[in-house]
Amino acid sequence: xxxxxxxxxxxxxxxxxxxxxxxxxxxxWDGEVFGFLGSNGAGKTxxxxxxxxxxxxxSGTATIFGMDSRRDSLAIRTRLGxxxxxxACDPHVTGRAFLGYxxxxxxxxxxxxxPALAERFEADLDxxxxxxxxxxxxxIGLIQxxxxxxxxxxxxEPTSGLDPLMQEEFLRxxxxxxxxxxxxxxxxxxxxxxxxICDRVGIVRDGRLVAVESVxxxxxxxxxxxxxxxxxxxxxxxxxxxxGVRDLQAAGTGLRFQTDGDLDAVxxxxxxxxxxxxxxxxPTLEEIFVAFYEHGAQR
Amino acid sequence: MSAPTLHAPVFRAxxxxxxAEQRRAVLTWGGSLGVYGAFMxxxxxxxxxxxxxxxxxxxxxxxxxxxxxxxxxxxxxxxAEMYSLIVPIALCVFAARSIGRPLVGAEEEGRLDTLLxxxxxxxxxxxxxxxxxxxxxxxxMVVTGVLTxxxxxxxxxxxxxGDVAAGVxxxxxxxxFFAGVAVLGTGLLHRSASVVGATAGAVAAMYAVDLASRLSxxxxxxxxxxxxxxxxxxxxxxxxxxxxxxLTLAGVLLAVAGAWRFGCRxxxx
Numbered sequence: 001x002x003x004x005x006x007x008x009x010x011x012x013x014x015x016x017x018x019x020x021x022x023x024x025x026x027x028x029w030d031g032e033v034f035g036f037l038g039s040n041g042a043g044k045t046x047x048x049x050x051x052x053x054x055x056x057x058x059s060g061t062a063t064i065f066g067m068d069s070r071r072d073s074l075a076i077r078t079r080l081g082x083x084x085x086x087x088a089c090d091p092h093v094t095g096r097a098f099l100g101y102x103x104x105x106x107x108x109x110x111x112x113x114x115p116a117l118a119e120r121f122e123a124d125l126d127x128x129x130x131x132x133x134x135x136x137x138x139x140i141g142l143i144q145x146x147x148x149x150x151x152x153x154x155x156x157e158p159t160s161g162l163d164p165l166m167q168e169e170f171l172r173x174x175x176x177x178x179x180x181x182x183x184x185x186x187x188x189x190x191x192x193x194x195x196x197i198c199d200r201v202g203i204v205r206d207g208r209l210v211a212v213e214s215v216x217x218x219x220x221x222x223x224x225x226x227x228x229x230x231x232x233x234x235x236x237x238x239x240x241x242x243x244g245v246r247d248l249q250a251a252g253t254g255l256r257f258q259t260d261g262d263l264d265a266v267x268x269x270x271x272x273x274x275x276x277x278x279x280x281x282x283p284t285l286e287e288i289f290v291a292f293y294e295h296g297a298q299r
Numbered sequence: 300m301s302a303p304t305l306h307a308p309v310f311r312a313x314x315x316x317x318x319a320e321q322r323r324a325v326l327t328w329g330g331s332l333g334v335y336g337a338f339m340x341x342x343x344x345x346x347x348x349x350x351x352x353x354x355x356x357x358x359x360x361x362x363x364x365x366x367x368x369x370x371x372x373x374x375x376x377x378x379a380e381m382y383s384l385i386v387p388i389a390l391c392v393f394a395a396r397s398i399g400r401p402l403v404g405a406e407e408e409g410r411l412d413t414l415l416x417x418x419x420x421x422x423x424x425x426x427x428x429x430x431x432x433x434x435x436x437x438x439x440m441v442v443t444g445v446l447t448x449x450x451x452x453x454x455x456x457x458x459x460x461g462d463v464a465a466g467v468x469x470x471x472x473x474x475x476f477f478a479g480v481a482v483l484g485t486g487l488l489h490r491s492a493s494v495v496g497a498t499a500g501a502v503a504a505m506y507a508v509d510l511a512s513r514l515s516x517x518x519x520x521x522x523x524x525x526x527x528x529x530x531x532x533x534x535x536x537x538x539x540x541x542x543x544x545x546l547t548l549a550g551v552l553l554a555v556a557g558a559w560r561f562g563c564r565x566x567x568x
Contacts, residue, residue: 045568052416055565074418082416088409090320104312105417144413154416 002029003066005152005183006051011060013050020046021207023060028185033178035198035215036187037289043207044187045085048156052082064152078106081148085156085187087141091130095140098129102144114147120169135161146173153177155186159193171197191289203289218288223260225281229253231274238269306423313419313427314434317401324435328393329442332386336447339380341454343373350376360514369535373456374466377447378534382466386443387530388502390436390470391477395498396491397432398481402561404491411566425482425558429551436474440467462534469533472546476526477502479553486560489567 006028013020021043028034038044049055051062053073062069064076089098099114118125123139124132132140138161145153153174159167167190174184174197188194194201195215202212211218223244236250244261253276259266263280270278283291350370369375402425405411415421444467451458480501484494509527512518522528526549529542 049412049566049568054412054415054568056563074420077416078418080416082413084409084412084416086409087413089413090410092320101312101316102417104315105309105419107308107418141413 002031004028004063005030006034006062006064006185007066008047008051008062009060011047011050011062012058013046013055014058019043019207020058021050021204024204024207024209026202026209026212028183030183031178031181032199033174033184033186033197035194035201036185036204037189037191037194037201038187038204039189042204044204045156046207047204048082048085048154048185048187052077052154079150080152080154081145081150082154083141083145083156083158085160087138089129089140089144092128094128095123095125095132095143098140099125099144099147103148106148108148112147113149114143117143117146117173120173121166133161135163135166138162139166142170142173146177149177149180149182151182153182153184153186155184157188158186159188159190167193191284195284219282223258223283223291224263225279225283226255226257226259226266227277227279227281228255228270228275229277230255231276234273238272239266242266242269306420309419310423310427310430313423314430317427317431318434320401321397321431321435324393324397325438325442328389329439330446332389332439332443333446335385336377336381336443337450339377340373340447340451340456340458343376343451343456344454347371347376369532373451373458374462374534377451377463378466378532382470382534383532384506386467387470387473387527388506390439390474391502392495392499393439394432394436394474394478395481395484395495397435398428398478398485398498399491399494401428401431402482402485403489403494406489406566407491409568412568415566421562422558425485425554425561429478429482429554432478433471433475436471436478437468440470443467462537465537466534469530469538469543472543472550473526473530475550476546476553477550479550479557482554482557483560484557486557486564 004027006026008024008026011024011026012022024043024047036044036047046055050057051064051069053070053076056070065079067076069076093101095118096111099111103109103111103114115125117123118139121139121142123136123143125140129137129140138158142155142158145155159170162170171193174186178184178197186194186198198215200212200214201218203210230253233250233253234255236248236255239245239255239257240248242259242261242265244259245257245266246259248255248257250256354370370379402411405414414424444463447467448458448460448463451463477498481494481498484497488494488497505525506527508518508521509525512520512522512525512528526546529539529546531539531542533539
């Protein structure tokens with residue numbers, strides 16, 4: 001079993017009477033890409049900032065690499081790269097000068113993978129950051145999080161502002177870091193990219209972690225959309241009585257419904273009739289995510 | 300916490316970056332104060348007699364309090380017109396601004412989230428800001444002093460390089476003290492304008508206490524609580540090493556307390 005790179009136990013952060021995160025218990029395993037999903041204000045950034053000791057937990061604990069996130073924050077930060085949400089740096093410096101500063105603080109003599117990443121992301125390192133568009137600033141932020149090949153990469157909305165081509169390049173770069181053994185913890189709204197790159201996802205809602213599952217498990221345990229076209233009209237009550245079937249709609253020779261029950265029973269009832277067409281579709285991760293928000297953790 | 304020596308390269312990097320970010324202040328602030336000082340020194344020969352007459356008409360307590368009694372020399376005139384109020388206040392406000400910008404200013408702009416994700420201890424960030432401010436204040440005063448002296452010498456005022464040097468470097472520990480006050484402010488406040496405002500308020504309050512205590516015997520004991528009391532009149536009396544060291548040490552201690560508080564508090568997003 002892999003070791004936990006990030007481990008939180010009942011991590012709670014409140015801002016006075018306002019909610020931040022409540023009782024978040026989470027493990028992120030060595031070498032995995034973990035996606036942290038949630039709507040705006042759900043608690044994703046609060047969790048990341050608390051892990052990085054930018055703010056202190058109200059209660060609970062967090063360890064990274066087995067070290068206390070508060071007491072050993074400095075040692076932890078030598079081994080990670082972080083892209084904050086809304087990345088910002090001194091607007092008057094060039095990307096190259098900023099990366100040079102990051103390198104010198106990290107005790108590095110050069111920019112490591114920085115120039116190669118800049119080429120891949122088509123980032124301009126020689127213009128002041130303040131003169132760059134939001135997407136191009138984001139590229140500088142990504143490079144500063146990745147150029148030293150850290151063991152843990154923390155990314156808060158990493159593709160925000162990037163065009164689709166750069167989003168693809170970003171996914172390839174993260175795949176390469178995963179291949180070399182890095183652990184990646186990323187929060188995102190872009191569910192398609194989470195679906196493509198993450199091993200597991202955590203869903204945070206109203207400050208609480210409501211689910212942590214592998215992408216496959218999440219999809220496997222979610223409902224299916226079933227559409228059947230028969231040779232002649234059938235009695236829909238045959239299907240309505242099956243466990244897990246809901247939202248049944250009959251029109252002519254067609255039937256449409258959703259089911260989170262046993263597909264075997266659906267197939268057996270369907271087989272009593274002549275079938276012209278059968279379609280069983282998995283929901284996208286986005287639909288599952290929306291379902292979490294509409295129905296809580298009930299699936 | 301690891302040994303301080305391990306942080307030395309990081310500290311140097313922070314100071315280099317901080318200096319690069321704010322070095323233009325040497326020209327803008329030093330140039331402005333220097334041009335003002337040069338102008339005042341240059342016109343002194345033409346207004347010397349008028350000043351003599353005015354100073355004789357001043358009530359003795361007010362003349363003493365505002366340094367008017369010493370305006371028969373160019374050094375006394377510069378002290379009364381610039382170094383008793385304008386230059387110290389300008390440099391102290393600059394110090395507060397210079398401290399606030401890389402700390403709470405960066406926090407307001409969201410830049411601290413990036414910087415403090417690096418292996419950069421908050422204490423080193425604060426120490427770097429304090430060191431850069433101290434260097435900038437010294438450089439500003441050098442520019443101010445050189446321009447003032449050159450203009451005074453060219454105008455034939457008989458200005459003393461030693462007295463000008465004492466005057467400009469005498470302001471430095473006062474700026475260091477209020478830089479320490481500003482650091483303390485960064486540990487308690489989250490907005491750059493609030494830090495500068497609170498520090499400027501402390502400057503004004505201490506100046507008022509010092510002035511009032513010079514005008515009123517009843518308020519005289521309060522002088523000990525004002526940094527301006529220890530600042531004195533360095534252009535006229537020279538630098539008091541004990542006051543210089545005391546103000547500097549107090550500024551450093553305030554900065555240490557502020558750094559501790561800054562290290563304890565949440566960085567706002």
